Amino acid sequence: MTNVTDQDRVVIFDTTLRDGEQSPGATMTHDEKLEIAELLDEMGVDIIEAGFPIASEGDFKAVSEIAERSKNSRICGLARANFADIDRCWEAVKHAEKNRIHTFIGTSPLHRAIPNLTMDEMADKIHETVTHARNLCENVQWSPMDATRTEWDYLCRVIEIAIKAGATTINIPDTVGYTAPVESADLIKRLIETVPGADEVVFATHCHNDLGMATANSLAAVAGGARQIECTINGLGERAGNTALEEVVMALRTRNDIMPWHTGIDTTKIMHISRRVATVAGFPVQFNKAIVGKNAFAHESGIHQDGMLKNRENFEIMRPEDIGLSGTSLPLGKHSGRAALRDKLETLGFEVGDNQLKDIFVRFKDLADRKKEVFDDDLIALMSLDDDDDRLQLVSMKVTCGTGGQAESTVELEFDGKDVIATEHGDGPVDATFKAIRAIYPNKAHLQLYQVHAVTEGTDAQATVSVRLEEDGMIATGQSANTDTVVASAKAYIHALNRLIMRREKAGPGADTREISYKDLT
Ligand SMILES: CC(=O)SCCNC(=O)CCNC(=O)[C@H](O)C(C)(C)COP(=O)(O)OP(=O)(O)OC[C@H]1O[C@@H](n2cnc3c(N)ncnc32)[C@H](O)[C@@H]1OP(=O)(O)O
């Protein structure tokens, strides 16, 4: 038995390293299993099912080492209903201060046909193997695999045999994710009421998610009297997975008013372990996964963001800090509104008045229409583009480039309110564009630096381009950000030219005396 006696305490049995690892492709290395076991132990998991020791030499070693290192958790191994499996399991888990042998056999009509045993033959096997396990270890869990498709009378009969043979925990697996909440609660309740000796053992629930009901079925089983939930981090596991640890734990915590049971899990460690399991198993967590999905504490739409800024509880039933996140995220995108934009700009250090906000909001929406998400760096880039007073403005541009020939760029600029167009060719689209700008605004400024930097992620990233020009000892730097690198380059170049113009003007009246021959250029 676990040392938990509190009637409202639900024991968390984590099987990420056994059932979770059974997901095709989720195999973990020895060191990764050790790392995850350590994290589970630190998080307060009561029982860690560390593996299936007879399955391979590697699994045996991993379970043995996890057993040796475990500090608080009870370490359990899985074994089929035969002496060899059980002995091997004991050899591995015996190193732990607290250990458990978990032995199982499929009891439904379909599963009884696998080893081709009659009901009586199987009953005898259960008696022998549980007795054997109990002779080795004082803590034995027995599972009638596919319990939810096992005949009621037979299920009661074999559970009674297992209890009499010394099992301390009876686990009721919904092996193929077939049950539903009402049935799950009712099954456990009736078993506890019916099977002789049921009050001497802990009943456990082990659900799979084939119909998306694993969490609901597990919680219903607890309502029916189960006091151990078997689960995995991120719901990793066979087919559609097992019950997700983070979901049952946070559901019990959040709705303790209607589910008055508690666990010993330090929930602030959830996010870290979720990320580690996703990484080592190579199973990314879906964005909208409950509790640990990227979007679980993120709000993009303006009405929600406004509501969140007024009172977090408007749209959040849990605090992100409770699962180890630093806070809610209000990602900015095309659905965001002014409230979130102002809030984000303020956290980035920009104080904006109402009129300025109105203007920035237009540019922000324009950018958001072109990008999935507007990142902090995008906003910083946007804020540094306050270029209304510039004498040179980009009106439009068109670039043709590719293999087999020079790039061609047609640039239309507005200079002191007049539109001018030039087309130039060059060694690549940027060279052609800079030549076209120089054709419109002749200058002998020397290009000292041209630098492109992708400030955000993905193929729709904003490129920030920096251009440094030097003319007659005067240096001016221009910057621009755009999802199109050539447009960003043109704007950065124009930005630098505008600064040169401004400097010259500041240097003295009539300093910029160049003339533009509009006709020649259009
Ligand atoms: C629902 C669950 O998650 S159950 C756990 C499932 N997990 C795994 O299977 C992962 C680890 N498994 C393995 O590494 C291998 O299957 C091993 C080492 C256990 C067995 O390998 P093999 O000896 O080659 O057998 P194989 O996998 O082909 O077939 C399983 C055998 O176990 C028997 N068996 C299955 N479950 C049980 C059980 N609970 N008790 C006794 N025997 C069982 C089957 O009848 C079959 O026996 P047979 O070979 O006499 O027909």
Ligand SMILES: CC(C)C(=O)C(=O)O
């Ligand atoms: C071994 C048992 C508990 C199991 O994993 C299942 O039935 O899903």
